[in-house]
Amino acid sequence: MLAQVASPLNLVLVIAAVLAGVVERSVKEALVIGLVLALNGVPGFIQERRADQAVAALREMLSPSARVRRGGTVTDIPADDVVPGDVVMVQAGDRVPADGRVLRQVNLETDESGLTGESVPVAKSTQPLTDTAGLPDRTCMAHMTSIVTRGRADLLITATGMDTEIGKVAGLLERTDTTRTSAMNTPARSSRYYYATGDCGPRSAQCSSCRPAPSTSPRHKAWSAPQT
Structure with a gap:
């Protein structure tokens, strides 16, 4: 279950839930965020559990x-x-x-x-x-x-x-708990993009605000005017 929440977006939601419940004392917001976390993590946890059970059942079928x-x-x-x-x-x-x-x-x-x-x-x-x-x-x-x-x-x-036919099936099942689905990858990629743009955006604005204003002196205008 821990692997299901160990993504940047889910960690942000966990922190938001703690802040909402402790700092802002908004129990309603904390519960809503917790529900979102549960809806995001429970399906993956159930899928991993079923895969583990299937692999265990295959191992029990082996001849001693x-x-x-x-x-x-x-x-x-x-x-x-x-x-x-x-x-x-x-x-x-x-x-x-x-x-x-x-x-x-x-x-x-x-x-x-x-x-x-x-x-x-x-x-x-x-x-x-x-x-x-x-x-x-x-x-x-x-x-x-x-x-x-x-x-x-x-x-x-x-x-x-693992080279047998049933071994190939077991290999596919074992890989399901390490393979991320597209639905799981999309929020993770979005969160990383958010952090990148959230960090670079203010710096870009800061850099643009530090640019010198265009000169209004006649000398500058004369120098920059195109030759005819």
Whole structure:
């Protein structure tokens, strides 16, 4: 919430509210200024809070461990240790730890509702698709945070962490709390312009008032008159 009021214009409003309430003892003006501050800061605070909750929900969806085949040996490792090129084995009830291409599968179906919005499980296959296929149409891919609802498969990991499809979504959500909207930028730019002109204006007037008045002497008129 502090970040929402930490702008020049809002700080001016805070000072104005304090002066109105303490110095001028005008409670009505102080309340009006406080209402303006609330209307300016609350929407941004709500947006940041929702973004934080969405990111937290995505993190809870991550798989804590993965079953990996390395060098002919199957072992359970933390999901954070999975790297591209690993072969991960999944079965019904598992959460996919990273994005991977289906190498082998038996009746594999995954729930991708958290990523694509599909309300029903998606049947997977080893049939390759074109690079232009949309995310919901990539039936040869299993994506991070998806839940295996049926069957089993071996996945060749192609992306992990923030490089996965769900990681890209999380990255966009995390940037929302640092990205200023145009509505937030406009008052800030206006306030900086106000300070600049408010400071330079009196000085310009002062400089102009210090300019010497035009001379009225005949000699000056003769010197400044154009030659004919």
